[in-house]
Amino acid sequence: MKGESMILILLGAPGSGKGTQAGVISERYGIPHISTGDIFRKNIKEGTQLGRKAKEYIDKGLLVPDEVTNGIVESRILENDCGEGFILDGYPRTTDQAQVLETYLGKMGKSIDAVLNIDVPDEQVVERLSGRFMCRCGETYHTAYKKPEVEGICNKCGKELYQRDDDKPETVIERLREYYRKTAPIIDYYNGKGLLVRIDGTPMPDKVTELIEKFLEESGYGTRR
Numbered sequence: 001m002k003g004e005s006m007i008l009i010l011l012g013a014p015g016s017g018k019g020t021q022a023g024v025i026s027e028r029y030g031i032p033h034i035s036t037g038d039i040f041r042k043n044i045k046e047g048t049q050l051g052r053k054a055k056e057y058i059d060k061g062l063l064v065p066d067e068v069t070n071g072i073v074e075s076r077i078l079e080n081d082c083g084e085g086f087i088l089d090g091y092p093r094t095t096d097q098a099q100v101l102e103t104y105l106g107k108m109g110k111s112i113d114a115v116l117n118i119d120v121p122d123e124q125v126v127e128r129l130s131g132r133f134m135c136r137c138g139e140t141y142h143t144a145y146k147k148p149e150v151e152g153i154c155n156k157c158g159k160e161l162y163q164r165d166d167d168k169p170e171t172v173i174e175r176l177r178e179y180y181r182k183t184a185p186i187i188d189y190y191n192g193k194g195l196l197v198r199i200d201g202t203p204m205p206d207k208v209t210e211l212i213e214k215f216l217e218e219s220g221y222g223t224r225r
Protein backbone atom coordinates (compact mmCIF):
# COMPACT_ATOMS: atom_id res chain seq x y z
CA MET A 1 0.00 0.00 0.00
CA LYS A 2 1.31 3.40 -0.98
CA GLY A 3 0.66 5.85 1.84
CA GLU A 4 -2.46 5.94 3.93
CA SER A 5 -4.82 7.49 1.46
CA MET A 6 -5.68 7.41 -2.24
CA ILE A 7 -7.25 10.38 -4.01
CA LEU A 8 -8.31 9.67 -7.57
CA ILE A 9 -10.05 11.80 -10.15
CA LEU A 10 -12.02 10.23 -12.98
CA LEU A 11 -12.13 12.44 -16.04
CA GLY A 12 -13.93 11.68 -19.27
CA ALA A 13 -16.73 12.74 -21.59
CA PRO A 14 -20.37 12.20 -20.60
CA GLY A 15 -21.08 8.47 -20.86
CA SER A 16 -17.41 7.46 -20.93
CA GLY A 17 -17.99 5.14 -17.94
CA LYS A 18 -16.83 7.28 -15.01
CA GLY A 19 -19.72 6.29 -12.76
CA THR A 20 -19.49 2.58 -13.68
CA GLN A 21 -15.75 2.42 -12.93
CA ALA A 22 -15.88 4.65 -9.85
CA GLY A 23 -18.49 2.33 -8.34
CA VAL A 24 -16.31 -0.78 -8.72
CA ILE A 25 -13.05 0.85 -7.64
CA SER A 26 -14.75 2.43 -4.62
CA GLU A 27 -15.94 -1.01 -3.42
CA ARG A 28 -12.62 -2.76 -4.06
CA TYR A 29 -10.49 -0.10 -2.42
CA GLY A 30 -12.93 0.81 0.36
CA ILE A 31 -13.01 4.55 -0.36
CA PRO A 32 -16.08 6.68 -1.11
CA HIS A 33 -17.29 7.44 -4.64
CA ILE A 34 -18.17 11.13 -4.89
CA SER A 35 -20.17 12.10 -7.97
CA THR A 36 -21.27 15.73 -8.24
CA GLY A 37 -23.89 14.61 -10.79
CA ASP A 38 -25.36 12.16 -8.23
CA ILE A 39 -25.36 14.85 -5.53
CA PHE A 40 -27.25 17.22 -7.85
CA ARG A 41 -29.77 14.53 -8.86
CA LYS A 42 -30.42 13.67 -5.19
CA ASN A 43 -31.09 17.33 -4.46
CA ILE A 44 -33.36 17.65 -7.49
CA LYS A 45 -35.36 14.64 -6.29
CA GLU A 46 -35.64 16.08 -2.79
CA GLY A 47 -36.66 19.50 -4.19
CA THR A 48 -33.98 21.45 -2.31
CA GLN A 49 -32.92 24.98 -3.27
CA LEU A 50 -29.63 23.57 -4.60
CA GLY A 51 -31.57 21.01 -6.64
CA ARG A 52 -33.79 23.70 -8.21
CA LYS A 53 -30.73 25.78 -9.12
CA ALA A 54 -28.81 22.79 -10.56
CA LYS A 55 -31.81 21.61 -12.60
CA GLU A 56 -31.90 24.89 -14.57
CA TYR A 57 -28.47 23.99 -16.00
CA ILE A 58 -28.58 20.17 -16.08
CA ASP A 59 -31.78 20.11 -18.15
CA LYS A 60 -30.04 22.25 -20.79
CA GLY A 61 -26.91 20.07 -20.80
CA LEU A 62 -24.84 22.91 -19.30
CA LEU A 63 -22.45 22.83 -16.37
CA VAL A 64 -23.74 24.09 -13.04
CA PRO A 65 -21.81 27.29 -12.11
CA ASP A 66 -18.49 26.77 -10.29
CA GLU A 67 -19.52 28.77 -7.22
CA VAL A 68 -22.41 26.36 -6.63
CA THR A 69 -20.41 23.19 -7.33
CA ASN A 70 -17.17 23.94 -5.45
CA GLY A 71 -18.82 24.41 -2.06
CA ILE A 72 -20.60 21.05 -2.28
CA VAL A 73 -17.33 19.22 -2.90
CA GLU A 74 -15.49 21.06 -0.16
CA SER A 75 -18.00 19.99 2.48
CA ARG A 76 -18.22 16.42 1.14
CA ILE A 77 -14.47 15.74 1.22
CA LEU A 78 -14.29 16.98 4.80
CA GLU A 79 -16.62 14.19 5.95
CA ASN A 80 -15.18 11.41 8.11
CA ASP A 81 -15.41 8.64 5.52
CA CYS A 82 -12.92 10.50 3.28
CA GLY A 83 -10.00 10.04 5.67
CA GLU A 84 -8.45 7.22 3.62
CA GLY A 85 -9.11 8.92 0.32
CA PHE A 86 -11.91 9.14 -2.23
CA ILE A 87 -12.74 8.96 -5.92
CA LEU A 88 -14.06 12.10 -7.57
CA ASP A 89 -16.35 11.32 -10.53
CA GLY A 90 -17.27 14.31 -12.66
CA TYR A 91 -15.38 16.88 -10.58
CA PRO A 92 -13.38 18.97 -11.38
CA ARG A 93 -14.85 19.86 -14.75
CA THR A 94 -13.37 23.34 -15.29
CA THR A 95 -9.93 24.81 -14.74
CA ASP A 96 -11.36 26.97 -11.96
CA GLN A 97 -12.73 23.86 -10.20
CA ALA A 98 -9.34 22.13 -10.59
CA GLN A 99 -7.55 25.07 -8.95
CA VAL A 100 -10.11 25.37 -6.15
CA LEU A 101 -9.80 21.63 -5.44
CA GLU A 102 -6.04 21.99 -5.07
CA THR A 103 -6.57 24.76 -2.53
CA TYR A 104 -9.03 22.63 -0.54
CA LEU A 105 -6.69 19.63 -0.55
CA GLY A 106 -3.71 21.80 0.33
CA LYS A 107 -5.57 23.06 3.44
CA MET A 108 -6.21 19.42 4.40
CA GLY A 109 -2.54 18.50 3.83
CA LYS A 110 -3.52 16.18 0.97
CA SER A 111 -2.91 15.95 -2.77
CA ILE A 112 -4.23 14.17 -5.85
CA ASP A 113 -2.58 10.80 -6.56
CA ALA A 114 -3.76 10.34 -10.14
CA VAL A 115 -6.20 11.65 -12.74
CA LEU A 116 -7.59 8.82 -14.88
CA ASN A 117 -8.88 10.05 -18.20
CA ILE A 118 -11.33 7.49 -19.58
CA ASP A 119 -11.05 7.87 -23.31
CA VAL A 120 -14.04 6.94 -25.51
CA PRO A 121 -14.95 8.31 -28.98
CA ASP A 122 -18.06 10.51 -29.28
CA GLU A 123 -20.10 7.96 -31.30
CA GLN A 124 -19.81 5.41 -28.49
CA VAL A 125 -20.76 8.02 -25.91
CA VAL A 126 -24.05 8.72 -27.66
CA GLU A 127 -24.82 5.00 -27.98
CA ARG A 128 -24.03 4.38 -24.31
CA LEU A 129 -26.16 7.22 -23.02
CA SER A 130 -29.18 6.37 -25.15
CA GLY A 131 -29.15 2.78 -23.78
CA ARG A 132 -28.47 3.66 -20.15
CA PHE A 133 -30.87 2.83 -17.31
CA MET A 134 -30.29 3.88 -13.73
CA CYS A 135 -31.43 2.77 -10.31
CA ARG A 136 -31.99 5.18 -7.42
CA CYS A 137 -29.56 3.03 -5.36
CA GLY A 138 -26.72 4.13 -7.67
CA GLU A 139 -26.41 1.11 -9.98
CA THR A 140 -26.16 1.75 -13.73
CA TYR A 141 -27.25 -0.61 -16.53
CA HIS A 142 -27.23 -0.65 -20.31
CA THR A 143 -29.70 -2.29 -22.68
CA ALA A 144 -26.84 -3.96 -24.62
CA TYR A 145 -23.71 -3.92 -22.44
CA LYS A 146 -24.93 -4.41 -18.87
CA LYS A 147 -28.41 -5.91 -18.78
CA PRO A 148 -30.22 -6.42 -15.47
CA GLU A 149 -31.23 -10.03 -14.69
CA VAL A 150 -34.92 -9.02 -14.83
CA GLU A 151 -35.74 -6.37 -17.42
CA GLY A 152 -36.34 -2.95 -15.86
CA ILE A 153 -35.43 -4.10 -12.31
CA CYS A 154 -32.21 -3.47 -10.35
CA ASN A 155 -30.17 -6.62 -9.54
CA LYS A 156 -28.97 -5.13 -6.27
CA CYS A 157 -32.08 -3.64 -4.64
CA GLY A 158 -35.07 -4.79 -6.74
CA LYS A 159 -36.29 -1.26 -7.52
CA GLU A 160 -37.56 -0.14 -10.92
CA LEU A 161 -34.97 1.34 -13.30
CA TYR A 162 -35.41 4.73 -14.99
CA GLN A 163 -33.79 6.82 -17.74
CA ARG A 164 -32.11 10.13 -16.92
CA ASP A 165 -33.88 13.25 -18.29
CA ASP A 166 -30.59 14.61 -19.64
CA ASP A 167 -30.00 11.46 -21.75
CA LYS A 168 -32.37 12.79 -24.46
CA PRO A 169 -30.39 13.00 -27.74
CA GLU A 170 -30.50 16.83 -28.01
CA THR A 171 -29.30 17.26 -24.40
CA VAL A 172 -26.53 14.67 -24.93
CA ILE A 173 -25.20 16.72 -27.86
CA GLU A 174 -25.17 19.86 -25.70
CA ARG A 175 -23.42 17.99 -22.85
CA LEU A 176 -20.72 16.89 -25.28
CA ARG A 177 -20.29 20.47 -26.56
CA GLU A 178 -20.01 21.71 -22.98
CA TYR A 179 -17.45 18.96 -22.30
CA TYR A 180 -15.20 20.12 -25.19
CA ARG A 181 -15.68 23.81 -24.29
CA LYS A 182 -14.98 23.61 -20.56
CA THR A 183 -13.75 20.20 -19.40
CA ALA A 184 -11.39 18.92 -22.10
CA PRO A 185 -8.86 21.75 -21.37
CA ILE A 186 -8.17 20.28 -17.91
CA ILE A 187 -6.68 17.18 -19.55
CA ASP A 188 -3.68 19.34 -20.52
CA TYR A 189 -3.72 21.00 -17.13
CA TYR A 190 -3.26 17.67 -15.32
CA ASN A 191 -0.89 16.35 -17.96
CA GLY A 192 1.35 19.35 -17.24
CA LYS A 193 1.37 18.36 -13.57
CA GLY A 194 2.38 14.78 -14.42
CA LEU A 195 -0.84 13.35 -12.93
CA LEU A 196 -2.69 12.28 -16.08
CA VAL A 197 -3.13 8.61 -16.97
CA ARG A 198 -5.00 7.67 -20.15
CA ILE A 199 -7.31 4.69 -19.77
CA ASP A 200 -8.78 3.10 -22.90
CA GLY A 201 -12.52 3.24 -22.16
CA THR A 202 -13.64 1.37 -25.29
CA PRO A 203 -13.51 -2.29 -24.16
CA MET A 204 -16.29 -3.86 -22.06
CA PRO A 205 -16.63 -2.51 -18.49
CA ASP A 206 -14.78 -5.41 -16.77
CA LYS A 207 -11.80 -4.96 -19.07
CA VAL A 208 -11.69 -1.21 -18.36
CA THR A 209 -11.71 -2.03 -14.62
CA GLU A 210 -8.74 -4.38 -15.20
CA LEU A 211 -6.81 -1.58 -16.92
CA ILE A 212 -7.45 0.76 -13.98
CA GLU A 213 -6.52 -1.89 -11.41
CA LYS A 214 -3.35 -2.73 -13.31
CA PHE A 215 -2.33 0.91 -13.15
CA LEU A 216 -3.18 1.15 -9.42
CA GLU A 217 -1.28 -2.04 -8.60
CA GLU A 218 1.76 -0.93 -10.58
CA SER A 219 1.64 2.38 -8.73
CA GLY A 220 1.70 0.59 -5.39
CA TYR A 221 -1.93 0.87 -4.33
CA GLY A 222 -3.20 -2.42 -2.89
CA THR A 223 -6.90 -3.30 -2.61
CA ARG A 224 -8.33 -2.94 0.88
CA ARG A 225 -11.31 -5.33 0.51
Ligand code: AP5
Nearest residue numbers: 014015016017018019020036037064090128132142204205
Ligand atom coordinates in the same frame (compact mmCIF):
# COMPACT_ATOMS: atom_id res chain seq x y z
P1 AP5 B 1 -22.89 13.59 -14.45
O1 AP5 B 1 -23.92 12.82 -13.76
O2 AP5 B 1 -21.50 13.58 -13.94
O3 AP5 B 1 -22.92 13.23 -16.00
P2 AP5 B 1 -21.78 13.06 -17.14
O4 AP5 B 1 -20.43 13.56 -16.89
O5 AP5 B 1 -22.45 13.62 -18.31
O6 AP5 B 1 -21.49 11.59 -17.15
P3 AP5 B 1 -22.50 10.43 -17.11
O7 AP5 B 1 -22.91 10.17 -15.68
O8 AP5 B 1 -23.59 10.69 -18.10
O9 AP5 B 1 -21.63 9.24 -17.69
P4 AP5 B 1 -20.51 8.37 -16.99
O10 AP5 B 1 -19.17 8.75 -17.52
O11 AP5 B 1 -20.70 8.33 -15.50
O12 AP5 B 1 -20.86 6.96 -17.63
P5 AP5 B 1 -21.63 5.70 -17.03
O13 AP5 B 1 -20.71 4.93 -16.16
O14 AP5 B 1 -22.97 6.05 -16.49
O15 AP5 B 1 -23.36 15.11 -14.51
C1 AP5 B 1 -24.69 15.44 -14.91
C2 AP5 B 1 -24.82 16.94 -15.00
O16 AP5 B 1 -24.59 17.52 -13.69
C3 AP5 B 1 -23.81 17.66 -15.91
O17 AP5 B 1 -24.24 17.67 -17.25
C4 AP5 B 1 -23.75 19.04 -15.28
O18 AP5 B 1 -24.87 19.81 -15.65
C5 AP5 B 1 -23.88 18.74 -13.79
N1 AP5 B 1 -22.55 18.57 -13.16
C6 AP5 B 1 -22.03 17.44 -12.62
N2 AP5 B 1 -20.80 17.65 -12.14
C7 AP5 B 1 -20.52 18.97 -12.38
C8 AP5 B 1 -19.39 19.79 -12.14
N3 AP5 B 1 -18.27 19.33 -11.57
N4 AP5 B 1 -19.48 21.09 -12.52
C9 AP5 B 1 -20.57 21.59 -13.09
N5 AP5 B 1 -21.68 20.87 -13.37
C10 AP5 B 1 -21.64 19.56 -13.00
O19 AP5 B 1 -21.81 4.84 -18.39
C11 AP5 B 1 -22.72 5.26 -19.39
C12 AP5 B 1 -23.47 4.04 -19.96
O20 AP5 B 1 -22.56 3.21 -20.66
C13 AP5 B 1 -24.13 3.14 -18.90
O21 AP5 B 1 -25.32 2.63 -19.41
C14 AP5 B 1 -23.09 2.02 -18.69
O22 AP5 B 1 -23.71 0.80 -18.29
C15 AP5 B 1 -22.47 1.92 -20.07
N6 AP5 B 1 -21.04 1.59 -20.03
C16 AP5 B 1 -20.13 2.03 -19.13
N7 AP5 B 1 -18.89 1.55 -19.42
C17 AP5 B 1 -19.04 0.81 -20.56
C18 AP5 B 1 -18.15 0.08 -21.37
N8 AP5 B 1 -16.83 -0.01 -21.07
N9 AP5 B 1 -18.65 -0.55 -22.48
C19 AP5 B 1 -19.97 -0.48 -22.78
N10 AP5 B 1 -20.86 0.20 -22.03
C20 AP5 B 1 -20.42 0.85 -20.95
Ligand code: MG
Nearest residue numbers: 018019035037
Ligand atom coordinates in the same frame (compact mmCIF):
# COMPACT_ATOMS: atom_id res chain seq x y z
MG1 MG C 1 -21.97 9.30 -14.12
